[in-house]
Amino acid sequence: MAEITAGMVAKLRETTGAGLMDCKKALVESNGDIEAAVDWLRKKGVATAGKKGSRDAKEGVIAQYIKPGAKSGLLVEVNCETDFVAKNESFKAFTDSIAKTLVENPGADLEAMRIDAVSRMGENIKISRHQRLDVSGNGAVAAYIHTGGKVGVLVEVGAGNEATVNNEEFKQLVRDITLQIAAANPTCVRREDVPADIIAKEKEIATEQVKNKPPQAIAKIVEGKLDKFYQTICLVEQGFVKNGEITVKEHVAQIGKKLNDEITVRRFLRFQVGEAPAAA
Numbered sequence: 001m002a003e004i005t006a007g008m009v010a011k012l013r014e015t016t017g018a019g020l021m022d023c024k025k026a027l028v029e030s031n032g033d034i035e036a037a038v039d040w041l042r043k044k045g046v047a048t049a050g051k052k053g054s055r056d057a058k059e060g061v062i063a064q065y066i067k068p069g070a071k072s073g074l075l076v077e078v079n080c081e082t083d084f085v086a087k088n089e090s091f092k093a094f095t096d097s098i099a100k101t102l103v104e105n106p107g108a109d110l111e112a113m114r115i116d117a118v119s120r121m122g123e124n125i126k127i128s129r130h131q132r133l134d135v136s137g138n139g140a141v142a143a144y145i146h147t148g149g150k151v152g153v154l155v156e157v158g159a160g161n162e163a164t165v166n167n168e169e170f171k172q173l174v175r176d177i178t179l180q181i182a183a184a185n186p187t188c189v190r191r192e193d194v195p196a197d198i199i200a201k202e203k204e205i206a207t208e209q210v211k212n213k214p215p216q217a218i219a220k221i222v223e224g225k226l227d228k229f230y231q232t233i234c235l236v237e238q239g240f241v242k243n244g245e246i247t248v249k250e251h252v253a254q255i256g257k258k259l260n261d262e263i264t265v266r267r268f269l270r271f272q273v274g275e276a277p278a279a280a
Helices: 006-016 020-029 034-043 089-104 111-121 162-166 168-184 196-209 215-233 248-258
Strands: 059-066 072-080 126-134 139-145 151-159 243-247 263-272
Touching: 006 020, 006 034, 020 034, 034 196, 059 089, 059 139, 059 151, 072 089, 072 139, 072 151, 072 263, 089 111, 089 126, 126 151, 126 263, 139 168, 151 162, 151 168, 162 168, 168 248, 168 263, 196 215, 243 248, 248 263
Parallel strands: none
Antiparallel strands: 059 072, 072 126, 139 151, 151 263
């Protein structure tokens, strides 16, 4: 039997929001395995699949750069030691220059720029991750950095006609989608993108939660729970941030109909300072 420490209990509580005694019992039942303990708590209906446990306590900002023509764009996370430096205009200018350099010259050696910034700002600075999107066919990329620079979004939206990309309604749609991603934090574009092992786990958890129901009702209840799960993590199935009466998919279709074109959200990135790298 693994030793269950107070630190393990605290970490599980931060991750799930469950009570201390529930967390301790979950760890005992799972022999100290944090991930198994999260699943145990969810099956008991006392926790949700939170993401807090994956975030480190780091300072810094997310920066972006979109190449003229909106065919290429990039997000980069740059970390520093204190929030004071993260809010400094010189640090912000440095992160912006890193983003632009990486888009224009992906193979650039950034170490000299980093060392110069360290000497000017008096803190250790780390360029921890970056990722770019390049448009395939007709479409555009757009970025959004949330106030304070702690969250950044990059999205590629495709169109059937190149002329659509220059339409103001299309541009507004793309901006709205970046806001949606920043606010609602989806993990993928559509349900077909959800990995099979994640779906299997959600089915298992949902089934366990209703195991005492009549057999003929279980399948229907599990299907309903899965639909709600998809509405949480799949971008196009989320309620649209500017009109919760419709989904993102429905809003995109409405704009496509107005422009007589088929518009598709192809992929996106969402960076948050200090979190484990993730993309869809």
